[in-house]
Amino acid sequence: MSQTIMITGANRGIGLEMTRQAAARGDKVIACCRDAMQATDLIATAKQNSDITVLGLDVCAENDMNQIAAGMTRAIDILVCNAGVLNSYGGMLDPKHDHVAIENVLMTNVAGVFFTARAFLPHVKKEKPGKIAVISSIMGSNRQSHSNAPIYRASKAAATNLARSMAVELEPDGIAVGAFHPGWVRTDMGGREASISPEESASGLLARFDALSLATTGVFENYKGDEMPF
C-alpha cells in the first residue's frame, strides 16, 4: 500500500537515493532540501515522478520549519531525519573544529533532528500513528571509539540517544522511532573509498523503516538490520 515518506536532506547522497527508490516503489515522497534552487538532481528526479513533492526545509531553521509544518495538511507515515553534516575527520587539534563548525554540526545533527521530529509530529500522528527514522552512525557508538572526527561522533551519539528518548515518549501514541546506521556509503560525506553504494544503503534503509514497529521501537541497527551497539 502506498505511504507518505518525508525525507530531509533529499537533494543528494543517501537522501536523494531514498527519494528515488521510495517513489519508484509507489510511495508519495516529500523530499526536503534547504536550497531548492541548487537541488538540480532532486528537481530533475521530481519532474519524472509526480509522487515526489520538493519542499524547502533547513533543519536548523526552527521557526521557518514550524511555519512550514503549520501550513502542511498531509499526513506522514515515515519521517526520515536524514540531513547531516561532518565538519572534519581530523582529531582534537584540527583547526576545523572551531566554534562555528561545532555549532553547525550539533545544530544540524542533533537539534535539527529534534526540531524536525517536533515540528512534524502532528503529521506523523495525523491519520494513524506513523514512524520516525533517525539516520545516525556507528561512528557515534561508544564501542567504536576512535581518535578522528570527535565532534561528528559526539553528534551522532547524541542523535542515537535522542531517537531512544523519542521512542520512549512516543510509544504511548503508537509511534515507533529507530536510529539507523546507513553503512559507509559513497556520497560527498562518505567519500569515494566507502564500501557501499547509495543504492544499496537506501534500499536496505527503506526495508528497515518498513520493518520498524512498536515491537522494535528504540532500535539502533544498520541498513542490513544488524543490531548496532550504543
Ligand SMILES: NC(=O)c1ccc[n+]([C@@H]2O[C@H](COP(=O)([O-])OP(=O)(O)OC[C@H]3O[C@@H](n4cnc5c(N)ncnc54)[C@H](OP(=O)(O)O)[C@@H]3O)[C@@H](O)[C@H]2O)c1
Ligand atoms: N555517507 C556515509 O558513509 C554515512 C555514514 C554514516 C552516517 N551517515 C549519515 O547519513 C546521512 C546522509 O549522509 P550522506 O552521506 O548522504 O551525506 P551528504 O551526501 O553530505 O548529504 C547530506 C545532506 O544533508 C543536507 N543538509 C545538511 N545540512 C542541512 C540543513 N541544515 N538542513 C537541511 N538539509 C541539510 C545536505 O544538503 P545541502 O546539499 O544543502 O548541503 C545534503 O542533502 C547523514 O545524516 C550522515 O551523517 C552517512
